[in-house]
Structure formats: structure tokens, C-alpha cells
Amino acid sequence: MNYQFSPAFDGYQLYSQPLKYLNPPLRYGNLLLKALHRAIHVAPGCLRAPSLVMQFPSACAAGNTMSLFRSLRERTGLSRSEAAFVFSVRNDTIYHYDKGRNPAPEGILQAMRGYIARLDEQAELMAKAYMETDEWKAGQRDVTLLVAETTPQANLLGWPALGMQRSFINRVADRLTLQGANCSFRSYSSGDAL
Helix, strand or coil: CEEEEECEEEEEEEEEECCCCEECCCHHHHHHHHHHHHHHCCCCCCCCCCCCEEEEHHHCCCCCCCHHHHHHHHHHCCCCCHHHHHCCCCCHHHHEEECCCCCCCCCHHHHHHHHHHHHHHHHHHHHHHHHHHHHHHHCCCCEEEECCCHHHHHHCCCCCCHHHHHHHHHHHHHHHHCCCCCEEEEEECCCCCC
């Protein structure tokens, strides 16, 4: 059996047989050592075209098996079911993306990176806008942030999912807290302006 190592986007790829994507569980440590041992004994020029691709993400090398998709999903604040709704896929598909069993399409990863950038940008703008208010300039540092309780309520506020709205509010609170604010949270009620 011939082995070949080559750099990949998120780590390394090990090629052997037959064609299949595999998840990087802990047992890959021993498999990787065996593959390295065998790779040393391959004569130069005897490498053939890859037929099996096993991915070893850089997060796995650090002892963390969290997939890139899951990391991005958690940063956006989306639950698995919310991510399935937002990206119009089944819940078990999101589960497999989370576990690294199936690679998430690059379009979904790009969309999530865009959501994260937008959340950070808008949270920064909202925090700056609040710091320019008369209350802030007068020394009022007690800030109450309104949080949606349900997904329909978050939808009314323009959010595709409840988790994203909560993630945004937490980002705003983090920025205001760094500036000396005492942030508290309150649920939206029917009397609050939308």
C-alpha cells in the first residue's frame, strides 16, 4: 500500500484505499503513526494517485475535534436546528457537518463567515451609537438590552434565528462592558417598540 502526504487547507490529508471521507476521531493518532512508518518505506517514484482521503484538521492536531463548521455555527449563535432552517438542509446534515463526518459546502462556510463579520460590524456600530447618547455622556452606565424570547419574535425584529439575535446582543454587551457599562438583559414584551 502506498501513502502520500500533502498539505491541505485545514491540515493534512493521508491517501490510501478506497475512496471515502473519514471523520478524525482519536484513534487516528495510531493510524497516522502506522501510515508514517509505512510511508518511510515507499520507494521514490512509487506513489500512485490517491484513492482514499482522510482529513486531519488542524483543530484535531491540537487535541480538539471540533469541526470548522461547528466553530463557525457556534460563533453565529445558531443552534443545529436553526442552522438547518437557515441553510435549508436537514437536521442530520448539520449534525454530520458538526461532527466533521461530511465536509460542509464552501458556500455555507462563506455565508457563516459573512454572518460573523456582519454581527461583529453591527455590534460595534450599535455600541458606538449608544456611547454617543446623552445618557452615556452624562455618566449613565447602566444599560438594559432587550432579548427576544422566541424565534417568531426574533423574526419580527429582522433576525433569521433566535440564536443569532442573542449572539448579537452578547457582542454588544461585551463591547459596552469593556467601556465600563453595567449591562443587564430583559425579554421583549408586547409594549416594547420594535
